[in-house]
Every structure is written in structure tokens, then in C-alpha cells.
Amino acid sequence: MSDRITTGTPASAMLTDLFRRMTPAVGELGERFAAHGHELALVGGSVRDVFLGRTGNDLDLTTDAPPERVLEIVRGWADSIWTIGIEFGTVGVRKGRWMLEITTYRSESYDPKSRKPDVVYGTSLHEDLSRRDFAVNAMAVRLPVGDSVDLVDPFDGLADLAAKRLRTPGPPERSFDDDPLRMLRAARFVSQLGFTVAPETFTAMKEMAERIEIVSAERIQAELDKLICGRHPRAGLTLLVESGLARIVLPELPKLRLEIDEHHRHKDVYEHTLTVLEQAIAQEENGPDRVLRWAALMHDVGKPKTRRLEPGGRVSFHHHEVVGAQMTRKRLTALKFPKDVVADVSRLVELHLRFHGYGTGEWTDSAVRRYVRDAGHLLERLHKLTRADCTTRNKRKAQALQRAYDHLEERIARLAEEEELAKIRPELDGNEIQRILGIGPGPTVGKAYKFLLDMRLDRGVIGKEAATEALLKWAEENGIR
Template sequence: MAVPEQNATPPAPPRAAIAELLRGVAPVADELGARFAAAGHELALVGGPVRDALLRRPTKDVDLTTDAPPERVLEIIKGWADTHWTIGIEFGTVGLRKGGHDLEITTYRSESYDPKSRKPVVAYGTSLVEDLRRRDFAVNAMAARLPGHEFVDPFGGLPDLGRKVIRTPGRPEDSFSDDPLRMMRAARFASQLGFAVAPDVVEAMTAMAERIEIVSAERVRDELSKLLCGAHPREGLALLVDTGLAARVLPELPKLRLEIDEHHRHKDVYEHSLIVLEQAIAQEEDGPDLVLRLAALLHDIGKPRTRRFEEGGRVSFHHHEMVGAKMTRKRLTALRYPKDVVTEVSRLVELHLRFHGYGNGEWTDSAVRRYVRDAGPLLSRLHKLTRADCTTRNKRKADRLRRTYDELEVRIDRLAQEEELAAMRPELDGNQIQEVLGITPGPLVGRAYKHLLEVRLDRGIIGHDAAVAELRRWAAEQETAGQGTGDAR
């Protein structure tokens, strides 16, 4: 559970916060509020933007809510909005652009799930307070009416912001029954805001964890990604594990809590993984890196399956990186992550132990080239993951590992300058191979190209003439072996 920060800045006064939120868009929002009022309908700022304004957090969203049904909203904005769109209209949302500002208007509504359904059933409402009641948490159940900016907080969201606590507007069991994804959202807000989750909310999450299984993988994935990219992911992940939600959406994570006995000791893999995640985050340069964070969290998930008890109290996890890479691919695919994310994260998991074969610098230049080749565009992330994976409390060992990796990076930089490692191509391309061997396009060209790439990795840049000679030597060897130039001109 997240722990509230001590001596935290209190929430901004509501009127000042709303004024700041609307700075720049106030004329548009107030004019729109007046149009709705003239048409006999309500309009209010609502939800996350109000919460963030009160927390003095930047926000780009202007979310509005109204008692007018979507068809009526379209009538009210007709001729006033510069443009509008209806991509979410089945859920009661209409988007519009006015004077360079994008606004979204959602009709008061209530959502609930049939016990066997993965999709919410949407019903429209007529009361702002009832609309706020159906929202996930009290800190998101605040609004400001337009055009007068009257602050509406029927469920104590403002005091919750001051106390840094996540609490539901009504009974958490009712809230989670309406939308089970809110259980994961509680963990996500613990990560993003660093707030504590109220005990009754944690109890309901634990009792109702199995309900998360009716939610689509895509929605679960999105919440998990937001949680991981928050400022306090450890708190959110711990909440998922402790309530049993992780066992249903990311079961590999709680399984890292391996039993440790007095005869066979090894590090706490679960705690180690959370530390690696935090140490990887500390190296980020341009904001949250989802691929790096997923790789850091999942890099050791192959250990439970590969644990073996050895003589003398030793414990081994042979090939856990290979097993873990396959498990990572399977889990992220099940969560409907994009193919590039699945490929990149599983590749990092597969490579995360490669550096430990470097020893005290015994790698040849050929081995360094292969390290760079195998990492490809993931090299920078692999550097960060490898450094993050050092969690030993032995300062001398930690310093030695750091110095050794510093040395490896220096060697990579030197070879990169000398040999253009980023390109990492043979010195002859496919057309040149065909010309030298007098062959047409076919499998032999690919085999020759692959051979010259191995030569490039082993020996570095040898020059055009030497590459031609090596190609002819290899081709003659293929002829002798009966695998030669059957597709020659």
C-alpha cells in the first residue's frame, strides 16, 4: 500500500484551482456552459482534470459532463463548434474543437457489468451528484459547474486529496461490482499519485479479485501500463500482489516470492525484481520507458521454473533468461501488447545475463561485436537493465561490476568509432556477392551474406579485397562440399 508523503503541499483552493485549470480555455468553456444553460441543460467540468488542478498537476484534458443525451449535445453545439466527432457516442461521449481547444462532453451515466460480460452496460442519468456517485474514487468525483464555476464535492474528494487517500464514493463492493477494472485502477492511482488505498477498499479488492477476469485483456493491459509508468510503481504492484489481483492478471509476479529455507539460501527474487525496476527507472532520461520497465519487472520470471537445489546449499537457475523470455512473450501476448513491445521486452529478458560472461574483460573484440549485434536497437536499454540488475549489498562487488561494465561500454564506443558498429553489415552487399560469384539471386546469396557477416563480427573490417578473397575461398569450400553454385549464370 502506498504511504502518504509527509508535509505534502495541501490541495489548492477550489475556485483558484478551477480558474487555473480553465486559464486559456475559460471563454470557450464558459460560453459553452451558457449555451447548455440556455437550452435547459447542465454542464460541468469533472473528474481527473479537476483533481489534477487541485493537486497543482499539469493536465491537458478538459472533460465535461451534462444531463443532455448525446443527440441533444449535438444539437446544442451545432453551428458553434468548429468541428466535432462521435467516436465514443455509444458510451455517451461527444468530442468537439472550438478556437483551437479540444473538449469532450459525456452524458451523466452509470455503468455496470453483467457477471458474464466483458463489456459495460451504459445507462444515462439526469443528476450530477448521481453521476459523481458512480465514479471510481472520491478524488475523481468532484466537479465545477459551468459557467459559474461552482465547486461540487458531495463525497469528500477534497479532504481525501489532503489526506492522500484513495476511497470510493460509496461502498467499494458496489463500485467494483459495477466495473471490476476499478480494482486495478486503485493500484494505478497508488502508483501515479503516491496515495494510500483505504483499508475497506483493499479488503474489497482482495475479496473480489476474481471479478477482474471478466474484464477484457486490453483494458487490463492499459491499466497495467499506466501503473508501471507512474511515479510509484512499487506501491501499485505490491497492492496487486497482496490483494490477489496479480495472480489473475500477471501471475508470474507473485510466483517470484520463492520459499527460502535454512539449507538453501538465495536472494528474494520478488524484492530483487522491484529493486531492479526502481534502479532502471532511475536511469531513464526522457520520461517513463514502458519497454524498459516491463523488462526490469519480468527479467527473472523464469527463475521459479528453473530453480534447482544443488549440493552444499547452493541454488541454481540455469537458463532462466531463456525460459523467462518465452514466458514474457506468452504473457504480454495474452495481455494484447503490441508485437513490437512483446518482441523488445522478451529480447531484453533473454539478453539480461549476457554481460556476466564478460568476466573481468576476457571477451574478444568479436564477442563485443556480437553483444552489440544481438542487442541491436535495444543496446541502450540493455545497458540500463544490466546496470539495474546489480542489487548486491556487497559494496566491493557492486563497484567491481560497475567498473567492468564501464569498461565494456568504453570498448563498445571505441569499436563503434573504428568500425561503424551501428551498421554491422558485411563489406560486400548482395549485388556484389552475385557479381563476384557470377550467380543470380537465390539461397546461395543469403548463405554467402551470412558468412561474410560472421567474418565481419569475428575479424572486424578487413577491406574490400580481403572480403572478396574470403568470399571466393568460402564458395570453393561450398563447391567441394556439394553445396555450391548450382544457381550460377
């Protein structure tokens, strides 16, 4: 269906405003393609986001021109061109502040045993739209725009946008068979946009969940990361679990549904985890914090493996933070996350229970220093994760935990002011250790450094003279001098 959008309607105002801001870049490009005998249209998420009020500077376009022809048309006009996606029919272009991806009409599908799509170029805009993931992304606007806007919406995507509904252009089984990643993309859009999935789409997701196994870890990771950083991650994660997709891409999550939290027997660990995630998000200050969110999601994944029934019907999960950190590291590595993200998330999982030894303030200053030292650059995130981990309905207990953590943060701030806690170092450096002990570089220097650092944490600042005396005594006791 191709409709001329009536002037004065909300849809017309939105599209007109977009094209006013895109002029002259996109207008010129449309004219160049037309002059060379080719079609060009704004397409997919770029059109959808106009109606959602989410437009940015990145635009998707589609054309009947093959990639080599696209290169000919944009050369001499674009400020820069990149061809990293040309094997899939995509040419990237920058013009001023606009970043444009121009993709040849195509139809792609997966061989049942392949992890990569087979790309076949299409011949019409309608055919191209029919192979897109969801009807809300299967709309286009023909370029160049004249006196009126020509919206191409053959699958009623505008109606789905109004209903906040995700529905495939054709049979969902065919769509998910062509590209199984679309099932994860559905969960991602639920998280990002607050949409719901049409019943027939959800049924197909459940029936075809195992098809996701052919998709590469990198593509799965990208979708999961966008999902967890969305505005409604609980809804997206719930869809993953209920459809059976989580069992394959993030199996630690559905396994939590079977375990009862020893502190909150009225909740299972799965519900507790989603609540912790939401409470962590509520503390974010500058947009989504992927490390904090992943740590909140994974913080209790070690519980199923460490669950033990104790006398009196009590359930324990001893050392689940250590086991959980190992499981987190393994899962995120398998999903090809960057090494620094893997390290930070698993470290937060490992540390998330440390505070519970604090009681009502029994920690010594030495213990507080070690807490800060072990958290390192993750200290602020650890504060947020620890506070988020309190999901008890007992108001008195919750208030007591809040007061205890407030007290700990006050002590950290005081010690930081007194001792520059974040920059804790031994009072003697490696060169001084070698000079005092009369030794050269080697493992003994490292052992001496560790001794001095532990002493610094235990006793605070004692001065170089006292540190030298302690070092000499330690060396004598260990047969080094």
C-alpha cells in the same frame, strides 16, 4: 454537497486560475448548454487535477443532455467533433487548444458474464458522481462559472485528496461489482499519485479480485501500462500482489516471491525485481521508458520454471533468461501489447545476462561486436537494464561489476568510432555475392551473406579483396562452385 468556494481560499485560487485559462472556450460552452436548457459541469479527474496542480489541455465534462443533443449544441461551435465513444454516451470536441470529452450522466454496470458495461443514462449530477470510481474523482464544478465557483463534492473527495486516500463513493463491493477494472485503477492511482487505499477498499479488492477476469485484455493492459509508467510503480505493483489481483492479471509477478535468488540469498526474486525496476527508472533521461520498465519487471520471470537445487544447497536457474523471454512474449501478447513492444521487451529479457560472461574484460573484440549487433537498437536500454540488475549489498562486488561494465562501454565506444559498429554490414552486398559466385537470387546468397557477416564480426574490416578471397574459399568448401 454543493459548496460555493470562498474567494481568497487556496481552492478558489486554483479553480479561478483554471477557468481563467479555459476562457472563453469552456465558458462559452457552458452558456450554450444553459441556453438550450441543459446542465454542464467539469467533472472527475479534471477537477481532481486542479487541486493536485496537474492540469493539462484535456478536460472531462458531464451533462444531462443525451449524446444526440450534445451534437446539436456543439455543431457550429467546435473546431472538430468525434463520436468514437458515442455508444457509451461520450462526444469528443476540440476548441482551440482544449480537448473536451462530454459524457451524458450515466450509470454503468457489468453483467456477471459480460466483458462490456451496460450503459444507462442518469438524470442528475449527484447520481452521475455516485457511480464514479473514487471519491477524489467524484467532484464537479457547475458551468458556466459566475462570480463564485460552485463545487459539487457530495462524497468528501476534497478531504480524501488532502489525506491522499482512495475511497469509493459508496460501498466498494458495489463499485467494483459495477466495474471490476476499478480495482486495477486503484493500483494505477497509487502508482501515479502516491495515494494509499482505504482499508475497506483494500478488503473489497481482496475479496473480489477474481471479478477482474470479465474485463477485456485491452482495458487491463491500459491500466497496467499506466501503473508501471507512474511515479511510484513499486507501490502500485505491491498493491496488485497483496490484493491478489496480480495472480490473475500478471501471475508471473507473485510467483517470484517463492524463489530465492542464487546471487542474493538474503532477498527473494520478487524484492530483487522491484529493486531492479527502481534502479532502471533512476537511469531514465526523458521521462518513463515503458520498454525498459517492463523489461526490468519481467527480466527474472523465468526463474520459477528453471529453479534447481544443486549439491551443497546451492540454487541454480540455468537458461532462465531464455525461458523468461518466452514467458514475457506470451504474457504481453495475451495483454494485447503492440508487437514492437512485445518484441523489444522479450529481447531485453533474453539478453539481460549476456554481460555476465564478460568477466574482467576477457571478451574478444569479436564478442563485443556480437553483443552490440544482438542488442541492435536496444543497446542503450540493455546497458541500463544490466546495470540495474546489480542489487548486491557487497560493495566490493558491486564496484567490480560497475568497473567491468564501464570497461565494456568504453570498448564499444572505441570500436564504434573505429568501425561504425552500429552500421555493421558485410563488406560485400548481395549483388556482389551473386556476381562473384556467378549465381542468381536464392537461399545460397543468404548463406553467403551470413558467412561474410560472421567474418566481419570476428575479424573486423579486412577490405573487399580479402573478403572476396574468403568468399570464394567458402564457396569451394561448400561445393557451391
